[in-house]
Amino acid sequence: MTSPDTPGLAGLRPRLPSPVQEAADDRFERRGVRLLLKRDDLIHPELIGNKWRKLAPNLAAADGRTVVTFGGAWSNHLRATAAAGRLLGIPTVGVVRGDELAGRPLNPSLARCAADGMRLHFADRASYRRKSEAGVLAGLLRAADAEDAYVVPEGGSNAQAVRGCRELGAELRDRADVVAVACGTGGTLAGLAAGLAPGQRALGVPVLKGGFLAAGTEALQREAFGGRRGDWDMDDRFHFGGYARVPGELDAFAADFEQRHGLPVERLYVAKLLYGLVTLADEGAFPRGTTVAAVITGRPFPDPA
Structure with a gap:
């Protein structure tokens, strides 16, 4: 990856390109399909x-200014x-969806944010849904006392992020026929597809229901590159009811995959991706001789000891 060439970011020493590991799995092999794991979860211990x-x-674009961003609990x-703010000495503000959470004990995820120095501001759900509107965003920033901050959108997906994710595709050029990634906002898929070589295909597995991510991904590619880039599509059958929904079937699948391959499987994104790929292989969606690379974008939280 062509990381921003600033002393602070260089000092974080990311492991790039991230490793690619072959996974011997009979569910793919009996269909004549080869499975690779692109271990982006090993890029950095905390910024994975x-x-x-x-x-x-x-962060390079923020140039030391306070960074404000958005997310759920x-x-x-x-x-x-x-x-990142703690590691680089940059103040951070997190606008959290749901003002009903204010005053309650923090869950482990938000407690980690606070321990890393992030100032949390809880926004009502109606305003949060409209945060992309200029007036609503300005009001949220005023309420969070972050009017002069550098704003990163929910999920981190903007033109800068998409261009950064293009390097993921470049690292996998000619390594696989299909490169698959779990999608929350579509930013990683948008960049990945742009970085792949002609003849390669990117596959997105949305973790939210609704079928709206394709349009969002196209919009991100237009913002970053001026138009659609690469060969990509989505299969939105594997969200298991929506974001953060992890029914017993999915949890059991993830535990089995962990046992088979010694890979800690993050449940909200990675498990749905891998479940989708196993299902697609069983359906015969990949021709014999196909190499499929699964991008492992995260680790379970709390991190295993």
Whole structure:
């Protein structure tokens, strides 16, 4: 990855390019499909996976200013931003969805943010939904006492982040026929697809229900590159009811995958991606001889000891 060339970011010493590991798995092998794991979870102990790729260019653009961003009560993005702020000495503010959470004990995820120095501001859900509107955003920033801050959108997906994620595709050029990634906002998929070589295909597995991510991904590519880039599509059958929904079937699948491959499987994103790929292989969606790379974008939280 072409990381922003600033002393602070260089001092974080990311492991790039991230490793690619082959995973021998009979569920793929019996279909003549080869499975690779792109271990973006090993990029950095605290800024893992697509969080590094999205945040690094935004932190460089912030140039030491306070960074304000948005997320739910269990947001991986909020935790990564808070950790980056601590590591780089940059003040951070997290606008959290749900003013009913104010005054309550913090859950482990938000407690980690606070311990890393992030100042938390709880916004009512109606305002939070409209945070992309200029007037509403200005009001949220005033309420959070962060009017002069550098704003990073929810999930970290903006033009800078998409261009950062293009390096993920570049690292996988000619390594796989299909590269698959779990999607929350579409930013990682947008950049990944742009970085792949002709003939390669990117596959997004949305973790939220609603079927709206394709349009959002196209919009991010237009913002970053001026138009649609790369060959990509989505399969939105594997959200298991929506974000943060982890029913017993999915948890059991993830535990089995961990046992098979010694890979800690993050439940909200990675488990849904891997479940989707196993299902697609069983359906015969990948022709024999296909190499599929699964991007491992995160680790379980709390991190295993």
